[in-house]
Amino acid sequence: MGPTTPSTRERIIAAASKLFYSEGVRAVSVDAVADKAGVTKRTLYYHFKSKDDLVAAYLEGRDQPNLALFRRWFSEADGSVADKVRSIFHHLAVSARHPKWKGCGFLRTSAELANMPGHPAIKIGAAHKKRFEGWLSEMFESEGIASAEPLARQVVLLMDGAFAAGLLQRDASYMETAGDAAFALVNAAVPTKTRRR
């Protein structure tokens, strides 16, 4: 039972994903996506009613896999909650050292489409970040942290900052620094009884 042959629609999304992430959604033409997918432009427009639609599908396709990665990195890490949070940043720092790394696709797309506030892709990006923040908040709550929500938001802010600054400076170490700051904030919020000595 090997992997099913991807449908045309899936191949188009996969091609769009690679191109949009590496070049930016505005820099990539619909023709380029169709070529990369090995499909005519007309076929692409059979599956997606517009380029905006395709951009939305690109981000939609990254939502769940991204969250799954974060959850895995968190659960597989040893130590306290603070350590587990820092582990996510560490894994991101490793990715950021890859030459093809271009920051966060959600944030970059929202920056590119900042003049189209109601764009479906922006809504998807916003929802994605909210889901991540919500999950983090749950993790903190289950550790008895009182300020779980603002703390989760602060951690997300550090991560988004590291995405943005790391991309601007082309320096993956921003992600580690952000992880250290997140560690400090989370550790300070953990109830004294359970804080690691």
Add this chain to the structure above:
Amino acid sequence: MGPTTPSTRERIIAAASKLFYSEGVRAVSVDAVADKAGVTKRTLYYHFKSKDDLVAAYLEGRDQPNLALFRRWFSEADGSVADKVRSIFHHLAVSARHPKWKGCGFLRTSAELANMPGHPAIKIGAAHKKRFEGWLSEMFESEGIASAEPLARQVVLLMDGAFAAGLLQRDASYMETAGDAAFALVNAAVPTKTRRR
């Protein structure tokens, strides 16, 4: 003695600045900038050798004024260093509530040009953020904070995160949350003798 009539070059940069910031550098055509500046496209190309050049001039023109604002907000705030840092975030939150706010022009431009790593505008953006970080670090050092450099970087990360996340969510309160986190980090780093009670 009044303000000197702006030169053609200055008018072009002013027009570019408004358009590039509000629409994004890729979304705005050279023609649109020329129209807004009230000059022909050929005149624009007389003063700037390419669109890339114009984009660089746009960010160059925002570097010093931006830094001056931060310095002013910092110096005019009451209280400890931590309070002064938080004051910067508070002022940014106020700006972020303006309907025309579109995040940080430097970060958004770097996101738009992520596929052109050597672009002059990206270098200018990177240098701008480094200058801000360096100035912050000096402020921390003069307060006897030992970890001035990493602390400055953490504060910058929070600010950049608030720019990115605040833009994606269209919610200025991210800037206040980031300010609170920055306050906590700075306050924890201040030598005990001088920490506010």
Add this chain to the structure above:
DNA sequence: CTTTGTATACTAACTAGTGAGTGTAAAATC
């Protein structure tokens, strides 16, 4: 003092190419 030369600042019209999206008819796949 008038002519000629030259540098600056500017304009209108244009080139050559790309952008998203469509029309249509025929072919392939299910």
Add this chain to the structure above:
DNA sequence: GATTTTACACTCACTAGTTAGTATACAAAG
């Protein structure tokens, strides 16, 4: 027989950048 895909020509708006030429000012040469 319905859905999916191709081939490809086409529209129309827009894009970065250019060709060729004009207005003004100021200085050197006659």
